[in-house]
Amino acid sequence: MAAAQRACVSAGPTRGLLLLGGTSILTLMAIVGGQRLLRQRAIAVTPRMDSAQVWARYRWSLDPVQRREAALLLASRSKDSPQRQRRLLAGQGWGPAPLAAVALKQQALAAQRLGRPSEAKQRWRSLLERFPTSAASADARYYLKGKDAQLKQQLLSQQPAHPATLAAAAELPDDANQDTLQANALHLARWGPRWPGAASLMRRSCGTISGIGLLQEQRLSLASALAELGDGQAAELCLQGTPLQPPQALIIGRTLLRGTPAQKRRGEALLLDLANAHPQSEEALKAAALLSEPLRPKQALLDGLPLSLQERSADVAAARVRLNGNRNGLEVLKRWPDHPAIWQLQWDLARSALLEGQWNQALSVLNTIPGNKLPDPLAARQQFWIGFSLAKLGRQEQAERVWDSLVKDYPPGYYTWRAEARLGGGDLPALRGETAAAATRTIKANNTGMGQGWSPLNSGIPLVDQLWRLGLRQEAWDTWRSSQADVKPSPQSQLIEGRLRLGVQDYWTGLNRLWRANLRLVAPDDETQLQLHQSQHPRPLLPEFSAAAQQEAVRLELLLAIARQESRFSPGVRSPVGAVGLLQLMPATAAEMAAAPISDDDLQEPGRNTILGARYLAWLLEEWQGNIWLTAASYNAGPGAAGSWRTEELAQDPELWVERIPYPETRLYTKKVLGNLWAYLKPDWEGRDRSRSR
Template sequence: MSAPSSPSTSQTRPPARSLWRRRRTWFLVGGGGLGAAAVVVLLGIWWRSPTPEAAIALRQSDFAELRWQSRFAMDAATRQRARFLYALAIAPDQPQAALQALQGLERSYPLLGPYILKLRAQVQTQLGQDPRETWRQLLNTYPESPVQAEAVLALGQWDLAPATIQRWPRYPASNELARQLAKRQPAEAKRWLLQIAQFGRYRFDIDAVLSELQALPNLTARDRQQIADAYWQRDDYATAADLYARSPQTDETLYRQARSLDLTSQPEVARTLYQQLLQRFPQSPERERALVHLVRLDPANRDRYLQLLERQFALSLPEALGLAAATEPRYRPILLQRFPASPEAAALRWQQAWQQAEAGNLPQAIALVTQTRDRSPTIEAAAQAGFWLGRWQTQLGQTDAAQAAWQWVLQQHPDSYYAWRSAAALGWPVGDFSQVQAQQPAWPQAQSPQALPAGSAVLKELYALGQTEDAWRLWQQEGPSRDPSPSDRFISALLEASISRYDRAASLLKGLPIDSPLRQRSDFVSTLYPVVFKEEITAATQRDRLNPLLVLGLIRQESRFLPGATSVVGARGLMQLMPETAAEVAAELGLQQYDLGDPQTNIQLGSRYLRNVLDYWREDSLFAIASYNAGPGNVENWVRRFGRRDRDRWLEQIPFPETRDYVEKVLSNYWNYLRQSDRSLEQRLQQLDR
């Protein structure tokens, strides 16, 4: 359990604020001079509503305030919460006092009864006392709580383990029970390891579990499907394809085998399997995706696939037409005429607009991007269209229209890369490609937590009190296993971020509908763009004269803040350094021994490499970031081909889509961190909405 920081001796006295409360209380009530009005004021000072918001406020109290509230708060809810938080705060240094604070609390605070007993057992263990009676009390008193799995594990009651696992299969302690049973009962190892493969895919040892499973003899086809599903969920498509080939041939397994081969550069085999799916499963919903992929992989039969999509899965027809139009011009007018508001039509119009602009026909280019902006205002391509609309209008001397175009981008797509470029074009103090390094913005301020938008009362209470690890464990069991709602996705993201799984959190938030009100919450932004490794980044950026928010944005793109991240080509750590690059920079810094898995060291090396490419490109962040991804040699070649006079135009011409996307995302990250840092930017954005 997480806890408030442990107090020093000087913190054991109530703060002056609390003493004033007590003195004022006796003065007002005891003196009797103010009568009923004084009582009303007193209640307003003392009373805390038993809401999640009140719990959030309480958890930010200091040690002495918690102790005071645990004894003298007017309402029982505040006293109970304060006792729990107070016990957590003092447990590391004063376990005996913590044990006294917890005594009997489960009876007056039944909502968190199992967690109070769990904490009591942990403190007893810390004191060298026997906690078994407390764990048994938890088992007997709270049969409806999944925390029972932790009690069974702590007691080693293996006879209860199978029933516990069956009842709460997704609870983390249940999967740890399964792991232990696999070791204790080798004959039943397959059963328990399959349990983990299905329900414990979040475990850090899941790769080892899956490897053990594959090494077992006598695996059935159904077993292999379960293992394949786990690899599919982990994006290990090569292994998944092999296992799906030896699984029961359902429509789902056939599609996943085909798609896995498709994603691992085996298009011919994938095409054959997609075609088999169409023949063998004529009513399957998997046909929809198979048909879309076949439009790309089997051009000779495109018209037939498109006709089938139009009859059976019309919603996917624009995507399929976009794939066809990429290589066959005859499909382009069909796409533009029938689906003018689709993202695929917007992408095609952008290509046409760029060609017109390069040919000097700016009015036609403007007409094309205006169509995208007006017909598809919510898609990502509209931000690009809006920015270039302003650029081309400026070239024609249409200054007022250009200003309006850039303001529209900031209003409609404030999180985008093109919002940053629009802000710079409007003269906002956000830096330009050559000015980013000259800025030294403050670190974003931590945002106050907010209550969860949904979930059980226990989940909301745990989260509000800052017990995020327990909340995450409960959500694994309580949350939906399939088809999550927007609120479910949002809760999952908050809880994943709370245990430092920022990659998973970002992926979940990306799936929220663009018009979801959850996007307006302050914790949406702080979860999507977390501020972490602040000390390590500050030390490295001060030494190498770097903008810390740019480094933060680069880390977010490179590794999603996962210290152990390793790419398919071998890049390692937070800033994804290749071993040979790291060795060169380490030698420059005089480091003979270093560990790329250590965040401080990795950020130190990555920051120095970024400084080196910035020096090479004379502080130009655009060329430096592109070099960080594609290498200075490629960037030099592109500068020779496209020039360096117009940076925006240069970026659009980068021939590597991955590098172009990378640069835009790093600078988009920087922009969103800058918005958190400089609140005046948010005020400007709000003024635009008026």
């Protein structure tokens, strides 16, 4: 018994030590595992993750929110497989979070694509019952409405700017009466005049002679919307003598200025009447700007403006300087250094001095407004020409310091390229031949990953930012658009709208919004500057552009640079002179390149257009022996015109040569294309040099 007791006593500490050690190991393992899970949870699901990483979170994450996010991102990557989407999204509509409404909508859409109408209807009803005020509920009302007048009325009143609502308003039944026609047209005029089909409804509502049954306020709304679309004639017909209020007078007058000579005269009279009737209004100030806009404004129109309005209008002051042979220009620049009209005046005065070789005068003009008071594109232009003028005055060291700062502080573009060239760099790679084709193959191989180029949206609306992060770009756009119905546009909102539009492949409008933001944002922070630059140089339709670049042995980046300027990557665009498609080919030029007749429909096909455009570009490069200046100018104005502009200055000072191009459109076009090219050749730019203060 004693021996047994001794054995138990000796075994007790041993078991205790084993138990203590095992507990410590398990605790350590739990801590390590917990930390790993916490780290995994802290890493948000984003499009930068490859599908294996997202799948791991969908399958193994302990966080149900993260599992749902992973399911939605995987589903957004599975658009060609509604069956897989349905499996991924099963059970993800739980809880009260706004993302649950989105999951229910995606479930309903997947069911519809699979031909399961009962299941889709059930999901739509669940969405509408649980989330009646969410943006996604607009889609539920749209799909459930049928002939339910109450649901349609809810759609129109509760979510007036949502795309589903605009689609419902544009769908006019065959048996619709005049009241329904007018109600739908007025809704579209207020919330979506550019929606497909809106213009025809608004014209029908106005009537060819008189909009029967329309109140004056309704006529004003319809006429203003038609004017926004550029249809001044329809706007005037719709008015039928209705007295104009300042906002409508401004919109219609602006549109008429772009019409026929007769319409232009009526527009001028309308704007002049507005300015004199309401001289203290904001609309009067904008009317004065429109009447001052031409490079050679009419003296009589400016004299007809109220004196008080003339005194407070920077646009009128700039116009007076131009009319008076540039006299008093510096005084006007100093008075309104923050006004866009004065920024343009500064460049006009500087360019005039530069072309005349008046370097000191150019410096005086360029230094009048500090660079930190200008948007980036204008500041970069200013800094380049300050350096250029200093170099011409023999102050080379100062010039190089200015150019060096320019290269470090601003995104890649035309003026940073020219600054690098002046500093001894800036060499372009081979733009045609086997070397160019090989570079395209390398680029194509390096652009196959998921989410390349993705960055946070930072819209200020958490749900929009979350949808963007999960690859649900259409949902992000719909939600953001619904929230911005009555918000006055700003440069920051134009940046967000531009990025969202690119996300839903509306490159035409998206790039326009980004361009406007770029010309109004002054001294943006580092993150905004980087986002704006990256967003302005997308690479859509890369398979088509890459195939064309390889087949015709031209540099891919040059094709992208031209397409961005020609069509903003919109295959269906037609110019007023008849150019068609991504690379805006004239039918005769395209037929020559194809060695056969070719239809406009064929030219709207991206693969066909890019190949013929690349072939024409290769011919121009060969014609000009690789000279990119003459090639770019020729693509816009034709090789005959560009050839007539050749001088020795092209080799010595190509920047000045461009400024002497007599066609303003070609002058701007050449700089834009070459700036695009340099930006596309520098895809890894990560922002300004943060070791420097701007």
